[in-house]
Amino acid sequence: MTDLPITPDYDAWPVEVALEGVSATPRVLTVHWQDGRVSRYHSIWLRENAGDDTTVNPATRERILDLSRLPAWPEIAGAEIDAAGALCVTFAPEDRRLRFHPGWLRAHDYDNAPDPEAPLVPVTTWQGGPDAGPDTLDAEGLLDTAPGSDDEEAILAPALESVLGKGLVRLRNMPTEPDSLKAIAQRIGPIRDTNFGGLFNVKAKPDPDSNAYTSIALPPHTDLPTREYHPGLQMLHCLENSVEGGQAVMLDGFAVAEALREQYPEAFATLTRVRWRYANTAKTTDYVWHEPMIRLDARGELLEVRIADFLRGPLDAAFEDIEPAYEALMTLQRLLRDPAFAIRFTYRPGDLVIFDNRRLLHARDAFEGQSGHRWLQGCYVERDEIRSRYRMVKRAQRRRQLTAEA
Ligand SMILES: [Fe+2]
Incomplete structure (x- = not known):
């Protein structure tokens, strides 16, 4: 069994919910998760967020791909879930097959993000008074x-x-x-x-x-x-x-x-x-x-x-x-x-x-x-x-x- 692919960052992404199914049109890929969630991703978004070494410098995990240098708008020629549970997408016209980590993909599900810029910790305002003090x-x-x-x-x-x-x-x-x-x-x-x-x-x-x-x-x-x-x-x-x-x-x-x-x-x-x-x-x-x-x-x-x-x-x-x-x-x-x-x-x-x-x-x-x-x-x-x-x-x-x- 192959391993899951590296991600375009140095973070860690546990797979809390696995991928169940995938379908695609040339420009939009739809995945079904095991818990019933459905997430859509644009082909161009997927292409620029791949973790391979044509997209990301493996040493820094910073992007090296310049989208405007691709031969054409990236489109999806095929997609499947492989034995490791990763999403595999073949992009046209490059004819490049790239794999996506399901934990990373789920964490970056912009189609279902209620407030992507929500603070890391919810902001709670507080009152003072004679009995109040700092944490x-x-x-x-x-x-x-x-x-x-x-x-x-x-x-x-x-x-x-x-x-x-x-x-x-x-x-x-x-x-x-x-x-x-x-x-x-x-x-x-x-x-x-x-x-x-x-x-x-x-x-x-x-x-x-x-x-x-x-x-x-x-x-x-x-x-x-x-x-x-x-x-x-x-x-x-x-x-x-x-x-x-x-x-x-x-x-x-x-x-x-x-x-x-x-x-x-x-x-x-x-x-x-x-x-x-x-x-x-x-x-x-x-x-x-x-x-x-x-x-x-x-x-x-x-x-x-x-x-x-x-x-x-x-x-x-x-x-x-x-x-x-x-x-x-x-x-x-x-x-x-x-x-x-x-x-x-x-x-x-x-x-x-x-x-x-x-x-x-x-x-x-x-x-x-x-x-x-x-x-x-x-x-x-x-x-x-x-x-x-x-x-x-x-x-x-x-x-x-x-x-x-x-
Ligand atoms: Fe001060």
């Missing part, structure tokens, strides 16, 4: 695990899930050595460098270049809305905290935006339309970007919020938009003050909070600088990195499933 996990020993190992995954997987779904997780019992955040962050992905450094130190310091580096209170905000692409994730790692005050405050910007959409639809529409000026005109740098305060994706779901009163420049929108924009802004600001949205907590040394900086707002109470030490280190990592890392976790799970089936 909290004991991550002791994370840095002692081998990268990519099952032990690392056991700690990381639930953390990634909380960040993807709720935008926030708190890991406890991490090391408290300065700069250990670098190694921790790299378990998820590369750090995004900024003008504040790869790792930045959040503590009161002389001649501060940000309000963050003082002991004053910070209103709810997202970091660096002044950038075309503002950082996806922020990590804050507590090394020392013995001051009076300085409690952390976090709220789910998506929950606030949804409340706005429901209660004040006009204000919501205005904030998704009017482009605010975000500016950080500091002593030695000058970052400016225009963007709406709330952005939706192509599906109408929330993509990001950009909120930081101290980093808004003078509004330079159309004349007739100015008053409605400020009215909508103040409606949002009133909602942001509602304590029902906020969770409050005090950092313990060894705590590491990871949150979606394009979704969550963070704030801080003022603290008494003379009463002790408060030292957090922070860094940014892109959303892409956490999604990639989580997909790798899922791939490892599928691979284990394959091994168990073998």
